[in-house]
Amino acid sequence: MSEEKKQDSPRIAGCSFSIYPMSDNFVDLILSSIDKADTSKVWMKTDEVSTIVRGRIPHIFDVTQAIFLEASRSGKHVVYSSTFSVGCPGDTEGHVFMAEDDVTMNSSLIDEIDQDASAKFALYPMGGGNYMEPIYEQIQAMKSHNVEVELTHYETKLFGKAQDIFRGLQSVLQAMEDAGSPHTVMTVTVSANSPSKRS
């Protein structure tokens, strides 16, 4: 019964995300990557600085990861930067997309790309006093996703396959929702093909 309830009433999630291809050809790389991704299950809007994607948690991860991996396939150094948010007061647009099911549209694209990545993430549970405890819990939880976890200032470093990193990050946001966090923010940076990556 409780599982049914979760299925029926998830809150709309979203992110403000960008990909940065370190290439003279960055416009084509961004546009062609967006073109290759199936974005039919999310609300999406690009402005002068970033792109807002809204919908169910699985789809915002699926779509933005697919765009990033497609751009990374070029072999260029590409960085993915995203602020995820659930429960932000005043959050309105795109609710019609909550009627979509959870079947992700870009799994085959994502699965066919073999990509190592270095990443950082930070979790910000808003509005509560004991916010450090869920942060430490979720940093621990990342280790169960075949991802190497390293502490640093302000953020936590992650190393591994891009797909494992994104799977772990999606689990973090979902776990915060399942725990009833009123407003969760998570910032994520994922770097592919960097000349300063670990060998």
Next chain:
Amino acid sequence: MSEEKKQDSPRIAGCSFSIYPMSDNFVDLILSSIDKADTSKVWMKTDEVSTIVRGRIPHIFDVTQAIFLEASRSGKHVVYSSTFSVGCPGDTEGHVFMAEDDVTMNSSLIDEIDQDASAKFALYPMGGGNYMEPIYEQIQAMKSHNVEVELTHYETKLFGKAQDIFRGLQSVLQAMEDAGSPHTVMTVTVSANSPSKRS
């Protein structure tokens, strides 16, 4: 007397920041920009994903803004991305730099560059229940810095001279410190020379 007290006991601030030049020449652009900036009054460490800068609030803005503006001078599309933090539990390294005065080292470099920018920022006051009120206050305060302010999902958009935008953002972080916020996080994205900028 209260001003003297503030001078004597500021807390160490810091950021995890990156610049992303959308250019084949990104490595040289990043390294030469860092080389041109005077970083003598901050603690600084680069890892696989970003660079951590720690010290007094004026210096972390001064140094990271100078590196960004120097890279933007190339005319290439360059993005600055930073997570600022003050009061993060467990924060340790770089405290020796708190002995520096507040005289910024890169003012002349910053002032000689004329650069329009589009930006987004978000403020996260951690650990308190009434966190939305200071956010709305600081969004209002940005308007006093000759910066155009526009609301969107998850973040607030800013348009203007890069220097005005950074001055406004520094004031936001300082205002949160002056108000006694126990732990403040602020994320910032600043975009220069974008093909999708406003005309």
